[in-house]
Structures are given as C-alpha cells and as structure tokens.
Amino acid sequence: MSKSKIIIIHTGGTIASKVDYKTGAVVAKFEPEELYALYPELKEVSDFDIIKVANIMSEDVDFNFVNELALAIKKGIKKETKGIIITHGTDTIHYTSAALHFMLKNLPIPVILVGAQRSSDRPSSDAGMNLICAARFIIKTNWGGVGVCMHENQSDESCVVLPGEKARKMHSSRRDAFMSFDDGLVARVSYLSGEVEMLHKVIINKEKFELTLIDKNIWVGLIKVHPGFDPKILRNYINYSGLVIEGTGLGHVHENCLPEIENLIKKGVKVIMATQTIFGVVNMNVYSRGRKLLELGVKGNYENLPPESVFMKLLIELSKGS
Amino acid sequence: MSKSKIIIIHTGGTIASKVDYKTGAVVAKFEPEELYALYPELKEVSDFDIIKVANIMSEDVDFNFVNELALAIKKGIKKETKGIIITHGTDTIHYTSAALHFMLKNLPIPVILVGAQRSSDRPSSDAGMNLICAARFIIKTNWGGVGVCMHENQSDESCVVLPGEKARKMHSSRRDAFMSFDDGLVARVSYLSGEVEMLHKVIINKEKFELTLIDKNIWVGLIKVHPGFDPKILRNYINYSGLVIEGTGLGHVHENCLPEIENLIKKGVKVIMATQTIFGVVNMNVYSRGRKLLELGVKGNYENLPPESVFMKLLIELSKGS
Known part of the structure; x- marks a missing residue:
C-alpha cells in the first residue's frame, strides 16, 4: 500500500x-x-x-x-x-x-x-x-x-x-x-x-x-542581558543544568557579568551564548569580550539559530545526558 | 547666525x-x-x-x-x-x-x-x-x-x-x-x-x-517567559521598582505565573507587558489569559514598541517619580 x-x-x-x-x-x-x-x-x-x-x-x-x-x-x-x-x-x-x-x-x-x-x-x-x-x-x-x-x-x-x-x-x-x-x-x-x-x-x-524525550529533572534558563542588568541575577541559575544567555550582537555581555558566568561554569552549569538580535551567527572571536567569554568556557560559538531554538537544543542535549 | x-x-x-x-x-x-x-x-x-x-x-x-x-x-x-x-x-x-x-x-x-x-x-x-x-x-x-x-x-x-x-x-x-x-x-x-x-x-x-536623567536607585528588570520557565524566577524582582515581561504573542504568560505576578504587583512592583515577537502591538483584551493579566494590574496594553524600548520607557517614567 x-x-x-x-x-x-x-x-x-x-x-x-x-x-x-x-x-x-x-x-x-x-x-x-x-x-x-x-x-x-x-x-x-x-x-x-x-x-x-x-x-x-x-x-x-x-x-x-x-x-x-x-x-x-x-x-x-x-x-x-x-x-x-x-x-x-x-x-x-x-x-x-x-x-x-x-x-x-x-x-x-x-x-x-x-x-x-x-x-x-x-x-x-x-x-x-x-x-x-x-x-x-x-x-x-x-x-x-x-x-x-x-x-x-x-x-x-x-x-x-x-x-x-x-x-x-x-x-x-x-x-x-x-x-x-x-x-x-x-x-x-x-x-x-x-x-x-x-x-x-x-x-x-x-x-x-x-x-529523545525531555527529561523533566533538567532545568535550563533563558535570559537576556541589557544595559542596567544586575549580574547577581545570574546566581539564580546556580542549580540549573544549563543557561542560555541572549547576549548583545555577536554574543556579548557587560564586563560585570564575567565573574558570575565564570562561577556558574565552575559549578557545572552549561552556559551557552545566543544572540538577542535573533538573526545572524554568534561569533565570540571577533571582539575581545567574546574571546574572554570563550576562555571562561562559554559555548555556542558559530551557532546560527534563534535563542529559543538554542534553548531547546541545550535542553534536549542535556536530556540525552550529553 | x-x-x-x-x-x-x-x-x-x-x-x-x-x-x-x-x-x-x-x-x-x-x-x-x-x-x-x-x-x-x-x-x-x-x-x-x-x-x-x-x-x-x-x-x-x-x-x-x-x-x-x-x-x-x-x-x-x-x-x-x-x-x-x-x-x-x-x-x-x-x-x-x-x-x-x-x-x-x-x-x-x-x-x-x-x-x-x-x-x-x-x-x-x-x-x-x-x-x-x-x-x-x-x-x-x-x-x-x-x-x-x-x-x-x-x-x-x-x-x-x-x-x-x-x-x-x-x-x-x-x-x-x-x-x-x-x-x-x-x-x-x-x-x-x-x-x-x-x-x-x-x-x-x-x-x-x-x-529627565535616569535615577540610579531605580531597578527595572527585563525578562522573557518561555515553555519551561520557572515562575519562582519572578520572585527575584520583588524589591525592584519595575519589571518588563516579554510575554508570548499579544502578551501572554503561562497560567502558573499568575500568582507570582499578582504578588509582585501587591508588593508595589510596576509590571509592564511587552511582546517577545518584537513587532506588533500588545493586546491583552483578545484572549482570556490577557484579560486575567489586566485584572491583576499588568500595564502596557496597546503599546507598540520593542521590549527594549518598553524597558527604557518604564525606567524613565520611574526616574521621574511617576
């Protein structure tokens, strides 16, 4: 048939x-x-x-x-x-x-x-x-x-x-x-x-x-940085499995966010950069701030997906145990 | 001259x-x-x-x-x-x-x-x-x-x-x-x-x-709701003067966010709805969830600005003391 x-x-x-x-x-x-x-x-x-x-x-x-x-x-x-x-x-x-x-x-x-x-x-x-x-x-x-x-x-x-x-x-x-x-x-x-x-x-x-089904024990956050963003907000995600940050432009954050991001990564949170411009690729190699983020262990470089999609991708990856 | x-x-x-x-x-x-x-x-x-x-x-x-x-x-x-x-x-x-x-x-x-x-x-x-x-x-x-x-x-x-x-x-x-x-x-x-x-x-x-200069004692948050959003995140803004929520579509949030939003408003936080679609007007009159948000005292209805602009507008209004 x-x-x-x-x-x-x-x-x-x-x-x-x-x-x-x-x-x-x-x-x-x-x-x-x-x-x-x-x-x-x-x-x-x-x-x-x-x-x-x-x-x-x-x-x-x-x-x-x-x-x-x-x-x-x-x-x-x-x-x-x-x-x-x-x-x-x-x-x-x-x-x-x-x-x-x-x-x-x-x-x-x-x-x-x-x-x-x-x-x-x-x-x-x-x-x-x-x-x-x-x-x-x-x-x-x-x-x-x-x-x-x-x-x-x-x-x-x-x-x-x-x-x-x-x-x-x-x-x-x-x-x-x-x-x-x-x-x-x-x-x-x-x-x-x-x-x-x-x-x-x-x-x-x-x-x-x-x-792959979504593992309901996995928590992933999705946040956006902006002028006047309090870096202490990042501490709320310390017990999360993953966090997607909608950075500005090619994937940037204010200098004052760096210590908090470093701390999240040390505590085992998988931090992925996305861009709040929605369209276009994340590229943390172009500017010095991006290079610093790469050094800290932020992932997501060269991804060309809207932030919502990056969020779902991370959630499924973590659900797989990877 | x-x-x-x-x-x-x-x-x-x-x-x-x-x-x-x-x-x-x-x-x-x-x-x-x-x-x-x-x-x-x-x-x-x-x-x-x-x-x-x-x-x-x-x-x-x-x-x-x-x-x-x-x-x-x-x-x-x-x-x-x-x-x-x-x-x-x-x-x-x-x-x-x-x-x-x-x-x-x-x-x-x-x-x-x-x-x-x-x-x-x-x-x-x-x-x-x-x-x-x-x-x-x-x-x-x-x-x-x-x-x-x-x-x-x-x-x-x-x-x-x-x-x-x-x-x-x-x-x-x-x-x-x-x-x-x-x-x-x-x-x-x-x-x-x-x-x-x-x-x-x-x-x-x-x-x-x-x-009007920005009053540096005023804290305004800018967050985005999404499937899998933990409503407890909203509690972090209890001591803020204002919070802009990027809702979905015409300005919607998951049902489980309603008690937390109600609590923020009771505590004096000015809660403004924006839309994560970026383009288009916020209209909380069309669907029953939007009507519920209006009842709770959420503002921003009929605004046609990107969320970042709604955020700055609220910050300046609060800086004026209004």
Whole structure:
C-alpha cells in the first residue's frame, strides 16, 4: 500500500479556538471534527486521520505536552503515513517546532506545525490556508523533518514552510508573523495553483529514527542581558543544568557579568551564548569580550539559530545526558 | 547666525574601533580626530565639532554613560547647532536611542545615532556611509527627535533613519541589521545622490525642552517567559521598582505565573507587558489569559514598541517619580 494518509494532531491554539460570544474573548474549545467540517477542501488533497492530543492555548505549553506530542508523532509514523500536521497556537509554535526538531532524529516523513492568527470561525481566518498548504506540501514532497507552514506575506497567495529550528514568531498579530531573515526556507506553497516549490535540498534520511524525550529533572534558563542588568541575577541559575544567555550582537555581555558566568561554569552549569538580535551567527572571536567569554568556557560559538531554538537544543542535549 | 554646525559625540563601538593586529580582535581605541581624517567628505556636508564622551564597546553601556550622553546633548543644543550625531556601538545602540527618546522631551534638533558593523579601518566598513547620511539628513531636515541612521539594505545605496524608540538590532553581522517591521521610518537618505526623502510627518516642536536623567536607585528588570520557565524566577524582582515581561504573542504568560505576578504587583512592583515577537502591538483584551493579566494590574496594553524600548520607557517614567 502506498503512503496516502496525513495525520492531523490537534493541540489547541487560535487555529482551534472560537470567539466566546458571552465575553468576546477567544478561548480554546474547538473540536477536531469541526475543523474538517470547516475545510472540506482538505478532502481533495488527501485522506486524514484526526487525533486530539491537547486543547490548550500555546502560552500554557510545557514539557509534558511536548513529550506527549513527540510520542504521538512516533506512534503516527507508519507505512501508510505520508506526513503529520500539528495544529498549534502560534505564540509558542516555534518553541515546540525547535524542540521536536532536536527530539526527533532522522524523521522519515514531514511533520508540519500550523497555526492561525485569527480563529477558525472568523471570516478573516488564516487557518484554512495554512492547513491546506501544509497538506499540499506533505503530499508533494519526500522531505523528512519538522517544519512550520504559515502565510508568506499579508496576501492569501502563498505559504512558506520554515525549518522547525529556525522559525520564529516575529509579529503579535500579522498573518505573516513567521519569518526567516537569512536563508533556509524549506518550500513555498502556492495557495492559488497548489504548486510546491522546494527551496531546500531534499535529503531523504535513511538512518534509524530516534526519539529523545525531555527529561523533566533538567532545568535550563533563558535570559537576556541589557544595559542596567544586575549580574547577581545570574546566581539564580546556580542549580540549573544549563543557561542560555541572549547576549548583545555577536554574543556579548557587560564586563560585570564575567565573574558570575565564570562561577556558574565552575559549578557545572552549561552556559551557552545566543544572540538577542535573533538573526545572524554568534561569533565570540571577533571582539575581545567574546574571546574572554570563550576562555571562561562559554559555548555556542558559530551557532546560527534563534535563542529559543538554542534553548531547546541545550535542553534536549542535556536530556540525552550529553 | 544661522544654524550650520553639526556636533559629533563620540562614544566608542565598532565605528570607533580598530583591529588590533597583535591579537586579531577588534578593540575600541579610535580617536575622534581620526574619524574626521578618514572621511574628508564629511566636510562637504557641514562644519563639525567633535566631542569624545566615552570610548567603550556597547556591551558595557550603563546608565551612568547614558546620563552623561544626555547631558552632553543638552549642552550641545545651542543656536548654531543644526543637529547632533552620536557614534555608538551597534550592539546596544537601540537601548541608548530608546532611552534618549524618553529622556529628552521636545528636542528642537535631530539627534542621530550611527554605528558600524565593520570597523572604520577596514575597507568594507559601513561607518562612513552611515555617518555621511546622518549628516545629510540633519542638514536637510527640520525634524526634532532621536533617530538611528544605518544602511537600509545590504547595498551601499541608501540609509534609513529609524525613530529612536523603534529601532532594534536584528542581525548580529549584516550592515542592514536595524529594521522596522511595521511603519515609522523617519527618512530615507540616498548615499549616491544625497537626496533626503522624509517618510514621517515633520512636527516642529515648539514646547520647552526637558531632560529627565535616569535615577540610579531605580531597578527595572527585563525578562522573557518561555515553555519551561520557572515562575519562582519572578520572585527575584520583588524589591525592584519595575519589571518588563516579554510575554508570548499579544502578551501572554503561562497560567502558573499568575500568582507570582499578582504578588509582585501587591508588593508595589510596576509590571509592564511587552511582546517577545518584537513587532506588533500588545493586546491583552483578545484572549482570556490577557484579560486575567489586566485584572491583576499588568500595564502596557496597546503599546507598540520593542521590549527594549518598553524597558527604557518604564525606567524613565520611574526616574521621574511617576
């Protein structure tokens, strides 16, 4: 039997929410079946199985949820599964997509997260287009990996599939909130013609699929330095396994942070540098401050990932025991 | 005497740095006079006075420095001053520009911060073009305010002047690292033709100029929530005057943060919501979690500023005693 089925894993978020007409607020209370009923065009693209893993707004995403989701994906990887779509709140879609990227090694199928900036029962909703483009991408590709499929721009012409570890929500309300500054789009999907343009070298991974679950005993911090940052704040992470610091520029901190960072590293905290510029590589070789940080044992040099992704990468590495 | 002079205030950073050929690292050790010697084209635009306020890399910017800079600007506002250029490290240029925007009320002249992503003694340096475009903007405008003038894109054709409170460094190395997603560019300056295109309604402020200095007894925190964020971290800010939380999306936090936020507000900490999406407005009315935060007394609703700017705004407000 050829692969022909797409699994939709439902987790909640705006894509699965409705306006509560009593209060006017948007709440997570959509049922998966309703999504299918709302977008009958989906049936033209593929057959689907719809599974509900959670029904939460994305600000409440925690590592239990991410582990459950990873296990549901593992279960969904079967001979007849062409790919998996995860409906997810956009607020933290990039934290989850980065986590899944690092947790699911050698994915044989595409696992595509989609969200919506307007709830599915609103006429202006972007939910349907993101969903349909994700389904089309899955049907037409042999790519294996975690991606995020959202509007390319403010028009309703195309979606882009961003790599899960490089997606980031960059606007609180626009439908094209997810962007990549540098490179690395996986594909562009035309909503109008249905065409899929691959923008990424397709590598079919033949190695054994592996899953790492997040170890809930591991604590990792994510902080940002800034003018007026009190270095004593760093002492709060002394019992953590790891700490990601969003440094300025290429990965810098104020001189007064150096003794505290040195102390954290001595106490066994793995300290990783990321950049609060979000885009661009960390490079601690260029300026003298960066060189000092390297000397102290700060890691993360030459990494080109958003800080949220660096955070998830560290968490998964520590969960593996490495 | 008509206004004809531009003051260049020198503070350090890459624009004022050289490669140390002993170590290969970039260090801050440029003297203001050398800048003038390097860019003789500046003389064609205007007369200049060059003042050195500091010579630090921008990761070491602190509030003493920002106060000194504000005082130097105040001193520089004279009948013959057409505008002020501040050379500054790009890493924290946006923290300083936002601070100055909120500190200097009713500025009668343009105060433009410029930086460079490559040091001035390198052939690929962007320093000269940013400087010259800033000078041209000042000569040709009657705008009063704080702006940041940097490359518009990766070509050497034009610079843009961004409003000081909306600029943000978005790339660790690209010359067009500063961007505005939404709106609000002040002007575009063609490097080739020298033309200045105003993109902002020019409002000549006739009200009295006022300066607020940062009160060094005020502590404000800037933190980011994320999946796996330990709400107990919030307790570290119990003795702070204010705390800016970079929430997800429209300004959300995990449910488990609510009791800690409530406690901070009860203890007198001013808690302001910003969004880690950087671009877009905070709106705590849309979802039920946001409404709960408003009920608890969290402020910052409808603000459309990057988190770093929200942080500086709160600091200056608290410095005023409001």
